[in-house]
Amino acid sequence: MRTTFFSSLVLSLMIFSVSPVFASWNAATLEQYEEHCKKISENYERLKAYSVLIQHSSFQGQNENSPLADQSEGFIKKEGIKFHSYLSGVRSVQNERIRVSVDTSQKILVISEPEDITKNEVVSNNWKVTRKNIKGCLQKKIQDKTVYRIECISGPVFGIEMIVNATNLIDEITILYRSEYFSEQLNKSVRPMLKIKYSQFIENPRFEKNDFSTEKYITIDKKGQIIPTQEYFSYKLIDTRYSTAQ
Numbered sequence: 001m002r003t004t005f006f007s008s009l010v011l012s013l014m015i016f017s018v019s020p021v022f023a024s025w026n027a028a029t030l031e032q033y034e035e036h037c038k039k040i041s042e043n044y045e046r047l048k049a050y051s052v053l054i055q056h057s058s059f060q061g062q063n064e065n066s067p068l069a070d071q072s073e074g075f076i077k078k079e080g081i082k083f084h085s086y087l088s089g090v091r092s093v094q095n096e097r098i099r100v101s102v103d104t105s106q107k108i109l110v111i112s113e114p115e116d117i118t119k120n121e122v123v124s125n126n127w128k129v130t131r132k133n134i135k136g137c138l139q140k141k142i143q144d145k146t147v148y149r150i151e152c153i154s155g156p157v158f159g160i161e162m163i164v165n166a167t168n169l170i171d172e173i174t175i176l177y178r179s180e181y182f183s184e185q186l187n188k189s190v191r192p193m194l195k196i197k198y199s200q201f202i203e204n205p206r207f208e209k210n211d212f213s214t215e216k217y218i219t220i221d222k223k224g225q226i227i228p229t230q231e232y233f234s235y236k237l238i239d240t241r242y243s244t245a246q
Contacts, residue, residue, distance in 0.1 A: 028139035
């Protein structure tokens with residue numbers, strides 16, 4: 001069985017790009033990398049309540065001096081099973097009764113059962129890497145932080161860089177893509193880079209009363225029927241609770 005090094009928690013984390021930091025890379029074993037990822041996952045699992053701001057930045061090239069292609073900001077709020085996130089135009093709100101995800105670009109409203117979000121919301125699971133697909137692993141220290149870089153043998157992702165702070169929380173993740181596209185701004189083919197930064201992490205914050213409320217998006221009648229609110233009445237409603245129950 002293949003070993004997953006980015007657990008689905010090393011979900012919705014943070015990016016370090018190829019910036020001019022003067023520190024030398026050292027070879028790291030996959031066992032060292034896996035053990036550190038395990039500690040990171042366990043650290044997020046113990047967190048009962050927190051909030052963190054997230055910034056996604058796409059670059060037309062694989063360094064910070066490359067032109068910015070797109071940028072968006074979001075957040076994650078978690079308190080027990082309750083959860084509220086806004087990432088890349090998709091908002092998800094979960095409480096003890098229900099989970100609602102709103103995609104404003106596609107005009108879709110998805111209803112589902114509450115999920116165990118301990119392991120699948122903190123760090124994006126789009127970048128799972130298996131031992132079989134890892135070409136090599138490097139590590140370096142920048143003050144009290146550890147930076148990892150892994151290179152992939154195949155697939156859309158060429159490499160991943162991850163900054164872990166002294167408290168075993170992820171500060172940044174950089175995704176270096178393998179495929180090229182033509183940049184009209186640069187008038188040449190480039191390989192894009194995605195940087196995700198996590199900032200203003202707060203453990204046990206004071207949340208507002210409506211932070212985990214779904215009343216802005218849906219109402220539930222006495223029969224349990226889901227009705228979108230007026231603002232979202234034109235959205236396509238997808239209720240996965242019944243399909244998953246079968």
